[in-house]
Amino acid sequence: MSERVITRLLEQREAILERLLTLIRFPSVSTDAAFAEGMRGAREFLLARLRAIGLEDVRLLDAPGGQPAVFGAWTGAGPDKPTIMIYGHYDVQPADPLELWHSPPFEPTIRDGRIYARGASDVKGSTTIAIETVAAFLAVEGGCPVNVKVFLEGEEEVGSPSLPALIEANRDLLAADAMLSADGGGAAGKAPVLNIGCRGIASLQFSLRTASKDAHSGKVGGALRNALHEMARLIATLHDEQGRVMVEGFEAGATPVTNALRMEAASLPLDEAAWYAQFGATPFGDPAYTVRERTTLRPTVEVNGMWGGYTGEGGKTVTPAEAHAKLTMRLVPGQDPAAAQAAVKAHLERHAPKGVALDFQYRPGGTRAYTLGADHPLRAAAAAVLRREKGGEPAVTRLGGTVPITTMFQERLGMDSLMFGLASPDEDAHAPNEFFRLSSLDEGLRLWPLLLAEIGRMRAADFRPR
Amino acid sequence: MSERVITRLLEQREAILERLLTLIRFPSVSTDAAFAEGMRGAREFLLARLRAIGLEDVRLLDAPGGQPAVFGAWTGAGPDKPTIMIYGHYDVQPADPLELWHSPPFEPTIRDGRIYARGASDVKGSTTIAIETVAAFLAVEGGCPVNVKVFLEGEEEVGSPSLPALIEANRDLLAADAMLSADGGGAAGKAPVLNIGCRGIASLQFSLRTASKDAHSGKVGGALRNALHEMARLIATLHDEQGRVMVEGFEAGATPVTNALRMEAASLPLDEAAWYAQFGATPFGDPAYTVRERTTLRPTVEVNGMWGGYTGEGGKTVTPAEAHAKLTMRLVPGQDPAAAQAAVKAHLERHAPKGVALDFQYRPGGTRAYTLGADHPLRAAAAAVLRREKGGEPAVTRLGGTVPITTMFQERLGMDSLMFGLASPDEDAHAPNEFFRLSSLDEGLRLWPLLLAEIGRMRAADFRPR
Numbered sequence: 001m002s003e004r005v006i007t008r009l010l011e012q013r014e015a016i017l018e019r020l021l022t023l024i025r026f027p028s029v030s031t032d033a034a035f036a037e038g039m040r041g042a043r044e045f046l047l048a049r050l051r052a053i054g055l056e057d058v059r060l061l062d063a064p065g066g067q068p069a070v071f072g073a074w075t076g077a078g079p080d081k082p083t084i085m086i087y088g089h090y091d092v093q094p095a096d097p098l099e100l101w102h103s104p105p106f107e108p109t110i111r112d113g114r115i116y117a118r119g120a121s122d123v124k125g126s127t128t129i130a131i132e133t134v135a136a137f138l139a140v141e142g143g144c145p146v147n148v149k150v151f152l153e154g155e156e157e158v159g160s161p162s163l164p165a166l167i168e169a170n171r172d173l174l175a176a177d178a179m180l181s182a183d184g185g186g187a188a189g190k191a192p193v194l195n196i197g198c199r200g201i202a203s204l205q206f207s208l209r210t211a212s213k214d215a216h217s218g219k220v221g222g223a224l225r226n227a228l229h230e231m232a233r234l235i236a237t238l239h240d241e242q243g244r245v246m247v248e249g250f251e252a253g254a255t256p257v258t259n260a261l262r263m264e265a266a267s268l269p270l271d272e273a274a275w276y277a278q279f280g281a282t283p284f285g286d287p288a289y290t291v292r293e294r295t296t297l298r299p300t301v302e303v304n305g306m307w308g309g310y311t312g313e314g315g316k317t318v319t320p321a322e323a324h325a326k327l328t329m330r331l332v333p334g335q336d337p338a339a340a341q342a343a344v345k346a347h348l349e350r351h352a353p354k355g356v357a358l359d360f361q362y363r364p365g366g367t368r369a370y371t372l373g374a375d376h377p378l379r380a381a382a383a384a385v386l387r388r389e390k391g392g393e394p395a396v397t398r399l400g401g402t403v404p405i406t407t408m409f410q411e412r413l414g415m416d417s418l419m420f421g422l423a424s425p426d427e428d429a430h431a432p433n434e435f436f437r438l439s440s441l442d443e444g445l446r447l448w449p450l451l452l453a454e455i456g457r458m459r460a461a462d463f464r465p466r
Numbered sequence: 467m468s469e470r471v472i473t474r475l476l477e478q479r480e481a482i483l484e485r486l487l488t489l490i491r492f493p494s495v496s497t498d499a500a501f502a503e504g505m506r507g508a509r510e511f512l513l514a515r516l517r518a519i520g521l522e523d524v525r526l527l528d529a530p531g532g533q534p535a536v537f538g539a540w541t542g543a544g545p546d547k548p549t550i551m552i553y554g555h556y557d558v559q560p561a562d563p564l565e566l567w568h569s570p571p572f573e574p575t576i577r578d579g580r581i582y583a584r585g586a587s588d589v590k591g592s593t594t595i596a597i598e599t600v601a602a603f604l605a606v607e608g609g610c611p612v613n614v615k616v617f618l619e620g621e622e623e624v625g626s627p628s629l630p631a632l633i634e635a636n637r638d639l640l641a642a643d644a645m646l647s648a649d650g651g652g653a654a655g656k657a658p659v660l661n662i663g664c665r666g667i668a669s670l671q672f673s674l675r676t677a678s679k680d681a682h683s684g685k686v687g688g689a690l691r692n693a694l695h696e697m698a699r700l701i702a703t704l705h706d707e708q709g710r711v712m713v714e715g716f717e718a719g720a721t722p723v724t725n726a727l728r729m730e731a732a733s734l735p736l737d738e739a740a741w742y743a744q745f746g747a748t749p750f751g752d753p754a755y756t757v758r759e760r761t762t763l764r765p766t767v768e769v770n771g772m773w774g775g776y777t778g779e780g781g782k783t784v785t786p787a788e789a790h791a792k793l794t795m796r797l798v799p800g801q802d803p804a805a806a807q808a809a810v811k812a813h814l815e816r817h818a819p820k821g822v823a824l825d826f827q828y829r830p831g832g833t834r835a836y837t838l839g840a841d842h843p844l845r846a847a848a849a850a851v852l853r854r855e856k857g858g859e860p861a862v863t864r865l866g867g868t869v870p871i872t873t874m875f876q877e878r879l880g881m882d883s884l885m886f887g888l889a890s891p892d893e894d895a896h897a898p899n900e901f902f903r904l905s906s907l908d909e910g911l912r913l914w915p916l917l918l919a920e921i922g923r924m925r926a927a928d929f930r931p932r
Contacts, residue, residue: 199684203781212746217768218665218867221796222709222760223741223751228769228791229709232701239695241819243688275689279787280678282821285689294688302683303694304784305775310792315669317794317867318770321745325694326776328783330687353707355748401684401783 002453009445030091053135066162067154083147085176088127089156092119100432120436122429126182126421129444145456177463184419188440192386198399200331202366211321231323249343253334268395295400337366370406378418381454468919475911486594496557519601532628533620549613551642554593555622558585566898586902588895592648592887595910611922643929650885654906658852664865666797668832677787697789715809719800734861761866803832836872844884847920
């Protein structure tokens with residue numbers, strides 16, 4: 001059945017590419033109100049497309065102050081079949097700095113088998129693959145192997161501020177057995193790789209004060225605390241010289257790196273020398289773990305910004321009274337964002353000497369790490385497809401970064417996710433000259449039908465707690 | 467003889483005040499080319515005044531690219547009498563932020579016995595006292611007790627960039643036995659206080675690099691060095707938790723704080739609790755020394771600015787590859803600025819782990835600490851005047867800050883300096899609503915004639931190495 005669908009997709013390939021290029025031409029930059037017209041254009045294009053391919057209930061879902069999401073459903077597979085939410089997003093990052101682009105960011109240009117344009121890789125390419133897969137099933141077979149709910153977000157690139165409210169307002173409409181994401185993943189390429197999770201995140205900003213005002217470093221130097229010295233001492237207590245986090249209680253609940261996890265991490269080999277070489281850096285980090293383990297299975301505390309005193313041209317002989325730092329923590333499964341935040345805060349308070357006042361600015365929320373369970377049907381289905389298509393057991397990997405949508409859908413809708421996007425990490429998403437490989441488009445138009453068909457072999461009951 | 471001069475000055479007090487107000491009205495901001503007219507006006511006023519009071523050789527001294535100094539001499543005391551350079555400056559700090567002034571900064575306004583205006587305290591008030599003292603001697607006595615060279619700088623507030631060249635070009639003209647400065651000092655007020663020196667200064671800026679580019683803290687966190695963590699670790703090695711400098715070799719040559727120096731420092735009592743209270747801070751610093759000793763007799767290493775990573779609104783999940791710090795060191799007698807700089811540089815290099823690259827941006831120069839020797843005739847003369855006028859032995863103190871001109875004249879012209887200005891530390895020099903006390907004007911018009919007369923009792927030979 002899926003081979004007929006794949007044949008249809010290959011026949012339609014030029015039309016599909018043309019639709020992808022049309023979608024890319026809408027400059028749908030969600031962070032900048034100047035691009036409201038581009039956002040609207042992309043939405044209307046997608047609404048029209050979802051209607052044209054035969055989805056039901058096609059409409060915009062909105063929450064106050066947010067960017068509407070595009071929704072459409074097809075429930076003809078019946079209640080015994082799983083209902084799969086297909087996730088993508090139509091908004092893109094800003095294209096700045098424009099002068100670094102070799103061709104205009106919103107005029108997609110094909111060179112050397114690549115589509116160069118903002119949003120091509122992140123994530124209009126994979127979103128198009130997902131929609132066209134559903135379209136082909138409906139056109140060729142008159143139906144999909146599973147029930148489908150297409151959910152195309154409009155504010156992924158700005159941190160999904162209104163998504164929680166939108167989900168709460170549409171709980172029934174969005175109900176599904178699992179989520180298949182066109183964003184994230186790395187399904188493209190020769191080696192079979194299954195991306196089964198990501199680290200979580202929490203953040204903490206604080207200011208440190210040693211006096212009520214800055215003072216002249218000549219007049220007071222030697223007798224008045226310098227906020228920058230104190231900030232340095234405090235930040236230096238967070239790690240040992242090998243970068244191990246030294247914060248008591250920070251790892252509470254964290255899943256230990258078992259032999260099984262070590263084997264999982266080793267399933268996708270990493271050339272560590274080449275990894276460091278790409279950053280012009282030397283090896284670093286806890287020697288008890290490999291680089292893959294350090295960046296996916298171990299939690300971190302990172303200072304993203306630190307500043308205080310005079311930072312302009314030349315010099316100023318000031319003893320600063322105030323210093324600032326922005327921190328984020330990457331969390332592994334089992335860690336609670338609020339508890340991790342609290343542990344770091346308590347550590348800083350414990351290590352701040354008398355005479356050093358700390359003022360914390362929490363940023364709300366935080367996201368737990370996400371893992372797709374080893375026995376989840378989506379994982380079995382994806383593994384089966386990859387095994388057949390690419391040969392060999394798929395390597396299992398996780399993102400070191402955070403995809404909040406996975407955790408959000410799990411926590412709010414009880415729905416697990418598989419990231420099955422076709423973007424590759426080298427495609428300069430978020431940077432000038434973003435591109436998407438035409439070969440990945442072709443590969444996606446084969447892998448997605450196979451995956452939907454594979455899931456279609458399962459029953460809805462397979463996805464529900466026994 | 468000096469009493470007749472003082473009487474004359476008191477009689478002329480209204481005219482003197484009027485001349486001071488005229489001088490203040492010229493907005494002579496040396497750092498801003500928009501005030502060139504104000505600089506020119508102040509210079510011409512001073513040139514005219516020096517000519518009017520009978521000085522010889524009145525002219526501008528200039529060096530390429532700099533602000534001219536105003537010069538005038540009177541050498542009628544004869545070769546057996548000392549030749550004293552009288553130093554002042556006619557340039558002022560910018561008046562910004564203007565909105566915080568209660569009256570316009572360049573329209574001097576007298577309220578509650580104070581002249582409110584930019585430059586009133588720093589240092590047109592004391593400069594006027596010095597000039598008018600010479601004027602009164604010439605008018606009443608037909609001559610001064612000593613030979614006089616008046617040198618009024620035009621770029622003190624911008625760090626005297628062309629002064630070394632100006633000195634080298636005018637070595638013979640500027641030759642004198644000693645320098646009496648209207649800038650610095652603190653001669654005003656009830657207690658007799660002699661300011662006999664200041665700390666020196668050296669500076670060092672450096673950047674720290676851990677990778678060739680910033681990276682995504684999710685992707686690399688745990689395995690890539692974070693430049694901010696490394697900066698914090700490095701800065702934290704500079705001091706112990708009590709603020710003691712931990713840099714090997716930094717104190718090379720530094721004069722130890724002997725019992726004699728401790729007694730000197732104790733001669734001007736300091737209410738330490740009140741001192742910390744003014745900064746809203748708690749006690750800090752090497753407990754082996756008093757606050758006065760820490761801030762005048764002990765060297766420091768201070769971080770004046772430190773920054774890196776993302777410092778804007780909100781957050782950015784970056785692992786920064788680069789961090790920066792600006793340092794200054796305050797030096798005590800015996801320390802060499804270049805050696806102190808080199809010691810700090812070597813310390814940082816020694817403590818930077820492999821994989822952390824440091825790039826130093828030296829700022830040129832540096833200034834040694836300055837001390838007016840205990841047996842210097844200027845010190846004896848000033849002490850005698852203060853003893854007679856205020857009663858009791860003068861307390862001896864030093865500035866914690868740096869007055870580069872004292873060191874520069876000593877190193878380049880072999881000339882020692884006494885700072886005998888009438889400004890008080892609470893007069894908001896460099897800040898909005900700068901003021902100068904009318905009582906300090908009156909006091910200066912008595913102390914300066916007495917001091918010149920006292921020096922006039924000495925012979926030129928007293929000032930020359932035996």
